Amino acid sequence: MTERQRTRQPNGASSIYFGKDGKWHGRVTVGVRDDGRPDRRHVERKTRAEVTRAVRELERLRDEKKLRKPGKAWTVKTWLEHWVEALGEALRRGHIPTNAAEIAKAPRLEEEEIEPYTIEEVQSLLLQASKRRNSARWVIALALGLRQGEALGLHWEDIDLETGYLRTRKNRLRPKYAHGCGGDCGRKAGYCPEREQVRREYKSTKSRAGRRTIGLPDPLIKLLRRHLEEQERERIAAGDAWQGTGYVFAQPDGSPLVPNTDYHHWKELLQLAGVRDGRLHDARHTAATVLLLLGVPDVVVDAIMGWEPGGSARMRSRYMHVTGPVLKNVARQVGDALWSSPDTNRDGN
Template sequence: MTTPRDTNPSRRSRANGDGTVYQRKDGRWEAAGYVLAVGDTRKRVRVYGTTRKEALAKLTEKTATSNRGVPMVSVHDSLAAFLTYWLENVAVHQLRENTHTRYTACVNRYLIPGLGKKKLAKLAAKDIRTWLNELRTVCQCCARGIDAGRKPDAQADHRPRCCAIGKCCRKQLSPLTLAYIHSVLKSALEHAVREEEIPRNVARNVRTGTPRPRRFEPLTADEARIFLSAAQSHRLHALFELALRTGLRKGELLGLRWEDLDLAGGTASIRRTLQRTSTGGLTTLPTKTLSSERRIALPTPCLRSLRDHRDQQTREREKAGRGWKESGQVFTRPDGHPIEPATLTRHFKALLCRAGLRQIRFHDLRHSTATLLLEQGVELVVIKEILGHAHIGVTATVYAHVRLRLQRDAIDLLGHVLRDPAETTSKPDDGGDPHLCAAPVR
């Protein structure tokens, strides 16, 4: 004997905990059920679809996510709850560990104290713009109590200098930091749009302005020659020479393995980078971006220094004996263990002092490579491939000041060509250097 429930599958009742599905008066289908919420609580969510199957599929997806222990955030929750959910359940799977650490610090230090009490659904572009304008003018020593928390040290005379003595030092955030905070908020709200929690990303309607790129002080050609000469006596001379001649990043140099080098063919394959993370310690990771994974040509001096370094490493391996840590990496400590990035920085600073050069960052060696290549007339697209930039616009923006100087030199040469011959005094040709108007314009 059949029953109405057997003859109409769409009207079958669902088991306890599966939620409900029904058709609304406007024709849409609505599915509702309980899922895990922030704070280990449960709340009822509603999803909609044009068909019963579509609405049920959406509810099943949210229920499955809840069963995996991932809490669900709704528009009625605060921005602080959503940002915490986003960091712990979304961004942690999409970002590198160091990047995720910086995002977490940005959220906990600025976004949650400033906008955390706002409801996700009621957050407006005006709220973000007003908060950013206030953040731009607030002294960070005052806001975070940095100066008041310093312990006086009689030997170093580190006494409070700011709000603790009633005098503000006006230590404000840089435009670059403000742009970074804004970008983190945009990334979080973009996920809320994809999850259909909010209709639009209101942070995209706020303009913070384009901050000026960070100033760097690359080595001049004379300073570069002095640096290479001083590095010859250093144990890691091959690393420093490779850094200046190819522009490799610090992590790419430390993550380089012998299997990545083709000394016979004179090439190197950049596939990985070495970084220190808070959980894994020194960890080998893929390159920064897909474009950073590249193959570059090695200059002849680097090939010679790399062969000498390989012989030196063989002697160190024999000397260390059983204490040698085999990793296959090109640049290691004398016992074979990988080199700490901070340790390399200390070696670099000491080398600059010994060479009598001004103090610069290790990353400025990379900028020095690009600057010197540009000054020699190398095409921008070639420099982009050598450095491993994702877009040529990055190369053009970072080194815009160099290109402007080259343009000025070219225009000056053109001015010599267009100068009135009556204004110049002709001299007999003695067969020496060519006249300026005959110099090629690159």
Template sequence: MPRRRYPTISKGSDGWFHAWVTVGTKSNGRPDQRHIKRATVEQVETRIDELLEQARTATVPRGGRGPTVNTWLISTYLETIAPGKIDPTTVQGYRSKVTNYVVPVIGALRMDRVIADNIDAVYTEMRRRGLADATVLQVHRILSRAWKVAARRRVVPRNIMLDVDPPSAKRQEMEPLTEDEAKATLAAAHRRRNSARWSVGFAVGTRQGEALGLRWPHLLVECDDCGATVKLADWWAGQLVQCRGCNSVNVGAVARIWWQLHRRAHEHGCAPQAPWPCGRRRGGNCPNKRLVLRSGEIHVGGGLILKEPKGKSKRTIPIPQELVDSLRAHYEVQNLERMVAEAAYASHGFVFADQLGGPIDPAEDWREWKTLIADAGVRDARVHDGRHTAATLLLAQGVDIRVVQELLGHSSIKVTEGYTHVASKLARDATERMGKRLFGTPGTP
């Protein structure tokens, strides 16, 4: 007997029309069948056609009762899926936002029953609580990614986030320090320990984590002719003046920005997910706390880890001679500290370290920056504004924008272009000052 190609429709004793549709195969090898129950034959046929089309395009939703938003986002997406591709610290930030802003509004809804209006309700509640537009936009991006994955895995029939308009967020204006403010800050830093830390930030525009993760083996002298390299510390120790490979004097110092120092929050070790048996809210307070490291990451003490930068952020950049001189003076001071500490001195090789050679916590670095700019009499600014300052000063001097992109490790030229409007103002100011110096103030002899 030939196999039926179209499901049989029959009327049950309950007065409804029924049909069973095979849409694929389950993971256990059995047929994946879906039951249809409708008031009319036409309604059953319509639903059959929908399921057969979904089967043909492999878009049939999973069978059974779908997960709630809370279960999918917290227990599945953020617990088992996202950690495979996203930095653990970022995942923790996502979890906090979802727990505080999304779950209270739509957490109890089933994923396959959420509509665009429900998502809009989340954003409305966030704004009612006075949260910044940028935070609302961050939540939108988290949900967009989560629903995209849910649709791909057939948890939901389609990605409803495509129906939601992204919240608008005002772009934060960059406020780099002026050249005079940068000089005042460096002058104040000269009187403090680890003063070269801020010279590096202003001169080559490193991110905070890149500067704190810099290690002496990654500071090199490179030959422009043959490409041979030697560690900068060995260059100083040997009092070298030319390449040992080809005897060329065309050499220059470079820094390999290959690592970033970050603080990683500890996670609960008492259970895989909440509720936590230890009774503590924060993972750092759990008696069995654990620090989760991804492949290639290095634990350097406490919650501090070294990780490789992403994409173009991993780069090798030239170091100006003035900065080399500053680093040499810093190296000599650090050597004295190493001799005083003897065996207690850590062997990580950090360029900027505490008095025992340990890494500098980013929070402590931030406090040092705030104290520094206050001592310098400079307006309040963020640590990252030092990087903005480097970018704008380079562009104001006419350095090609693609060179600036490479030096700063921007993933896209569009990021670098964001500095051009500030740089043009600085360039105009510089030309006006030069004009006054050459030709005098307008209207004067």
């Protein structure tokens, strides 16, 4: 049959042809692979009409940029969006009477109760942190409430010790590795002796609330100055092995801290301080609670913590600018609350 004769299509055009296996086949160019070759997708059906519909669907998904890349698994979010859209299309075509996704009731999520550390517990943590390397790392978490990625992503260019400000502009990413041995070592990629880093170290903070300026309490400024001096001594000791990455909190050779290692250091600190076990994120909740107990206005707390509008922190509908004097006043209050001794607090009462 002339209908089944395969004709050559222009480069990049979709093609439909009848195969020797007795089925209709379609091929659609949807992009370019990582190795530079064309990404051609294949579909097969029993009839020409069916394969034509399948080809047109691939072309539509390609044009709407909804096709996943070769070898890249879909996320749960992608699958949900795919099936919700498919159910909607089935309803429009009359294949189903109702769209179950539209009438389904989403499960209610129970929010975990926040239990921040007390001032006494914070002071115990600060005491133990002062005996450890990178002690300022934990002071920043407990006093300023920086997220782990924000704290580990800090560079010295983000801190002004003269004026007493800190700017959050980067987020440290968890490392992702690939085998450098071709998989011959028999281990997971992260433990390969020749492993290669395939993910960048950090990404820039995109949200307006995430990019924020925070005032530094005076005791923290002094601590950061000492930390800078200690890091300079480590640089001299490391010599040519020093990696000048510019991170505020780094390993002894200047390379960035690994988030997973940072997490285990937090757990060790809790044990040494004799404080109940908790998540690293609980340090952030503690900082927010301290600010609220000090009577700091909600809008200022939102700006310091980097909470997005519409979140659980009573943020305003739009971001409001926080002036320097207010930030410095808050920093002074936090410093007085966290670095005063328990005896002083009792005497004051």
